Amino acid sequence: MRNRHSRLTHPLVRDSRNEPLRQASWEEALDRTARRLQAARGAFGMFSCAHATNEATYMAQKFARVVMSTNNIDSCDRPCHAPGFAGLSAAFGSGVGTSSYEEMEHTDAIVMWGSNARSTHPVFFQHVLKGIHHGARMYAVDPRRTSTAEWAESRLGLDVGTDIPMAHAIGREIIHAGLANETFIERATSGFEEYKALVEPWTLSLAERVTGVPAAGIRELAHAYARAERAQLCWSLGVTEHHHGTDNVRALIDLALLTGHVGRYGSGLQPLGGRNNAQGCVTMGAVPHRLPGFQDILDPDARLTFESAWDTVIPPHHGLNLTEMFEAMEDGTLKAVYCIGENPARSEADSTQAMRRLHALDFLVVQDIFLTRTAELADVVLPATAARAETDGTTTNSERRVQRVRRAVAPPGEARGDIDIICALAARLGHEWKYADAEAVWNELRSVSPDHHGMTYARLAEQHGIRWPCPDTDRLEPTWLHGRLWETEPARRGRRAPFGLVQHTPPVDRTDKAFPIRLTTGRRPDSCAYIELSPEDAERYGVVPGEEVQVTSRSGSVVAPVRIDAGLRPGLARMTARFGASAVRMEKLPVVTYVG
Amino acid sequence: MTVTPLGIPRRLLEFTIDDEKTRVPEGSTLLDACRAAGKDIPTLCHGDTLTPKSTCRICVVEVEGSRTLVPACSRKAEPGMAVRTDTARVRHSRRIVLELLASSTDLSTTPKAAEWIKKYEAKPDRFGPDAARPGEGPRVDNDLYVRDYGKCVLCYKCVDACGEQWQNSFAISVCGRGFDARIAVEHDGPLAESACVYCGNCIEVCPTGALSFRSEFDMRAAGTWDESAQTATATVCAHCEVGCTLTLHVQDNEIVKVTSPHDNPVTHGNLCNKGRFGHQHVQNRD
Numbered sequence: 064m065r066n067r068h069s070r071l072t073h074p075l076v077r078d079s080r081n082e083p084l085r086q087a088s089w090e091e092a093l094d095r096t097a098r099r100l101q102a103a104r105g106a107f108g109m110f111s112c113a114h115a116t117n118e119a120t121y122m123a124q125k126f127a128r129v130v131m132s133t134n135n136i137d138s139c140d141r142p143c144h145a146p147g148f149a150g151l152s153a154a155f156g157s158g159v160g161t162s163s164y165e166e167m168e169h170t171d172a173i174v175m176w177g178s179n180a181r182s183t184h185p186v187f188f189q190h191v192l193k194g195i196h197h198g199a200r201m202y203a204v205d206p207r208r209t210s211t212a213e214w215a216e217s218r219l220g221l222d223v224g225t226d227i228p229m230a231h232a233i234g235r236e237i238i239h240a241g242l243a244n245e246t247f248i249e250r251a252t253s254g255f256e257e258y259k260a261l262v263e264p265w266t267l268s269l270a271e272r273v274t275g276v277p278a279a280g281i282r283e284l285a286h287a288y289a290r291a292e293r294a295q296l297c298w299s300l301g302v303t304e305h306h307h308g309t310d311n312v313r314a315l316i317d318l319a320l321l322t323g324h325v326g327r328y329g330s331g332l333q334p335l336g337g338r339n340n341a342q343g344c345v346t347m348g349a350v351p352h353r354l355p356g357f358q359d360i361l362d363p364d365a366r367l368t369f370e371s372a373w374d375t376v377i378p379p380h381h382g383l384n385l386t387e388m389f390e391a392m393e394d395g396t397l398k399a400v401y402c403i404g405e406n407p408a409r410s411e412a413d414s415t416q417a418m419r420r421l422h423a424l425d426f427l428v429v430q431d432i433f434l435t436r437t438a439e440l441a442d443v444v445l446p447a448t449a450a451r452a453e454t455d456g457t458t459t460n461s462e463r464r465v466q467r468v469r470r471a472v473a474p475p476g477e478a479r480g481d482i483d484i485i486c487a488l489a490a491r492l493g494h495e496w497k498y499a500d501a502e503a504v505w506n507e508l509r510s511v512s513p514d515h516h517g518m519t520y521a522r523l524a525e526q527h528g529i530r531w532p533c534p535d536t537d538r539l540e541p542t543w544l545h546g547r548l549w550e551t552e553p554a555r556r557g558r559r560a561p562f563g564l565v566q567h568t569p570p571v572d573r574t575d576k577a578f579p580i581r582l583t584t585g586r587r588p589d590s591c592a593y594i595e596l597s598p599e600d601a602e603r604y605g606v607v608p609g610e611e612v613q614v615t616s617r618s619g620s621v622v623a624p625v626r627i628d629a630g631l632r633p634g635l636a637r638m639t640a641r642f643g644a645s646a647v648r649m650e651k652l653p654v655v656t657y658v659g
Numbered sequence: 660m661t662v663t664p665l666g667i668p669r670r671l672l673e674f675t676i677d678d679e680k681t682r683v684p685e686g687s688t689l690l691d692a693c694r695a696a697g698k699d700i701p702t703l704c705h706g707d708t709l710t711p712k713s714t715c716r717i718c719v720v721e722v723e724g725s726r727t728l729v730p731a732c733s734r735k736a737e738p739g740m741a742v743r744t745d746t747a748r749v750r751h752s753r754r755i756v757l758e759l760l761a762s763s764t765d766l767s768t769t770p771k772a773a774e775w776i777k778k779y780e781a782k783p784d785r786f787g788p789d790a791a792r793p794g795e796g797p798r799v800d801n802d803l804y805v806r807d808y809g810k811c812v813l814c815y816k817c818v819d820a821c822g823e824q825w826q827n828s829f830a831i832s833v834c835g836r837g838f839d840a841r842i843a844v845e846h847d848g849p850l851a852e853s854a855c856v857y858c859g860n861c862i863e864v865c866p867t868g869a870l871s872f873r874s875e876f877d878m879r880a881a882g883t884w885d886e887s888a889q890t891a892t893a894t895v896c897a898h899c900e901v902g903c904t905l906t907l908h909v910q911d912n913e914i915v916k917v918t919s920p921h922d923n924p925v926t927h928g929n930l931c932n933k934g935r936f937g938h939q940h941v942q943n944r945d
Contacts, residue, residue, distance in 0.1 A: 196823060336899070338899070340900075449897075460901060468895050527920075
């Protein structure tokens with residue numbers, strides 16, 4: 064077997080299920096793929112990549128919609144980011160952060176909720192640090208004592224999964240202290256009375272019991288956030304990567320609506336993602352419910368634009384999302400998958416189940432730069448170029464800035480660009496698409512997505528990237544979104560932003576006597592799977608760093624070495640590897656049990 | 660036509676540089692004004708993303724009415740000033756600064772140093788070989804950076820970049836006093852035992868190559884480093900959603916160094932360890 068860490072240089076094919084992958088020519092690999100996809104019409108799904116360029120992502124969704132006549136396209140990154148998009152989209156109509164990095168430097172209060180940006184988004188955090196040096200007060204809401212929290216005015220160390228009680232208690236305190244922005248609420252929002260009734264039970268003392276954070280700390284954050292002239296609310300995977308992630312996001316957005324901290328310079332909502340082009344996946348339409356430019360697939364006018372531009376008929380309904388596609392594999396209605404740059408065999412929460420389902424497909428084609436675990440299951444593997452160093456195009460960052468990506472090195476072996484490969488497959492399936500380069504793809508996107516129209520490649524280079532939306536070629540929009548909510552003229556204010564009425568649901572997996580430790584996941588620069596414990600727990604269980612222990616949950620068991628993390632609170636453990644459980648117990652192993 | 664937001668309008672100040680009238684926006688430094696007027700002012704400690712420390716004094720110019728020469732990098736332009744950039748006094752001062760620096764430290768990797776030494780007729784050798792700082796070899800204690808304090812001119816840019824101006828890690832500081840003053844990490848120990856997070860933002864600002872990438876250091880040692888054969892391409896980092904612009908320096912189809920444009924609104928020239936060094940996976944082409 065090839066080294067998993069070395070680049071793919073040639074197409075690989077498998078002649079039958081039980082045979083190993085063998086090297087093949089591009090002709091053979093593409094012909095075979097086209098033939099098998101042709102056979103799987105009506106039972107086809109596409110995974111697109113949050114690391115690919117906007118142009119490649121646009122082509123991927125065009126391939127799914129035009130060549131394969133389906134809206135079954137999604138990205139494997141969605142469990143991390145879809146809640147942010149969905150929550151923001153429900154409130155404001157567009158699922159993107161409302162602020163810009165620069166505004167972090169010119170704000171008065173910053174709440175970092177479920178985000179250790181100091182370590183995970185260091186260059187973004189430099190903008191936050193500028194803000195702190197300029198006098199902004201920063202609050203960290205996180206179960207862990209993170210390096211971000213070291214810079215905070217105070218850290219609210221809530222228990223895992225109690226974000227909604229915390230947000231509701233902050234909301235209630237703001238209302239009861241008379242700090243709600245009544246004018247903004249009345250002019251620009253809807254559902255306030257229901258929200259007020261919803262949060263009424265969440266007194267500071269109840270919140271203290273549920274979240275474990277002292278009432279005074281919650282009160283201080285509520286007052287600091289509401290009293291600030293300008294305030295930013297930032298969150299990351301600590302908020303979104305929950306089974307009720309969208310609800311968490313909505314509960315946070317409610318706080319911005321309550322105080323009017325949105326739609327003004329220095330006041331806004333800023334989600335931070337882990338994949339460089341997660342926004343591109345959504346804005347380029349590589350999702351089952353949106354066309355490029357964040358246009359609703361159920362809107363007949365939007366569909367008509369694309370149908371005439373692409374000379375096709377777009378199915379007038381939502382496609383299957385990632386989870387639904389995996390379920391459809393199980394019941395046999397999805398038979399072929401085209402997977403670009405994703406590794407669901409690793410990234411799905413239950414990877415054993417994902418691998419079984421992928422293995423059961425009639426046909427799997429994987430396009431990637433490495434022979435990933437998913438690629439090892441494939442019938443055809445197509446070697447692609449690495450987006451950021453070997454490809455021309457654009458990507459979209461957390462502050463909605465579309466920036467140029469350029470080819471700096473030649474790709475290895477016979478690897479080809481994503482757009483090139485997609486076009487070669489489309490041609491074999493009866494669609495001769497001709498694009499001179501990535502810019503030609505981008506210009507097609509500009510012609511169908513009004514919000515991207517103003518972003519020519521020349522302007523993107525000149526302006527160090529341009530924030531989305533940018534409809535005009537001769538002007539730039541403000542750095543913040545939703546300024547309309549502050550218009551005095553009702554007609555210009557547009558749709559009201561509804562309060563999200565979300566209930567607290569405790570974590571599915573409860574801790575009890577048998578499983579007393581709550582497990583959370585996180586990433587480390589190194590890929591070793593450790594179980595990280597608080598110093599207090601390590602002492603209680605009598606384990607030392609490096610010692611291997613048995614970690615058992617209600618659904619499985621693994622052996623992992625111990626690492627001590629002083630940032631963890633007692634009763635909370637953390638693992639790098641994905642392990643489908645959140646309540647675990649830990650057992651010391653008998654000495655010298657595991658050899659080799 | 661593209662409209663760029665201009666910010667608050669600034670008054671233009673009028674004064675003369677080398678007897679020629681010039682106008683610059685209020686708040687500009689003499690260095691900004693001189694460069695806008697096409698004057699070649701040498702600088703070492705000046706950093707376009709940093710607050711001027713004015714330690715090296717190589718950018719000095721003469722201002723009429725001022726007893727001493729003034730550092731162009733930090734002196735703000737004022738209306739009615741008469742600035743001279745190439746008088747005998749200015750040239751003499753720059754020559755002395757170059758002689759003192761070049762005799763005590765190794766300026767072999769300082770861009771343009773050789774050119775300035777020639778232009779200002781500096782003779783660093785005249786102090787004899789004893790002027791060199793007691794020789795200490797490059798410190799190679801990790802895979803990413805090399806610290807060669809024999810090349811350090813104590814400009815403090817790395818201290819500022821690591822400190823509160825950008826990175827806020829405070830791993831780098833000055834230790835010692837007077838002639839013994841030098842740049843160090845805590846307890847002057849190895850980098851790996853310091854607060855360093857390997858962002859490389861100190862290397863980005865180092866003007867002399869005292870701090871360099873291991874890749875560059877090794878290639879220079881092997882005699883394969885060739886800047887004329889390198890291309891620099893701006894692209895966007897793929898490690899997270901912040902979207903930092905990277906400038907990939909490529910020689911023979913290998914990424915040999917990563918920097919970031921100093922005027923970029925996302926990075927201001929700063930990166931994290933992943934952006935700066937996390938490109939090896941792309942290059943596993945065997």
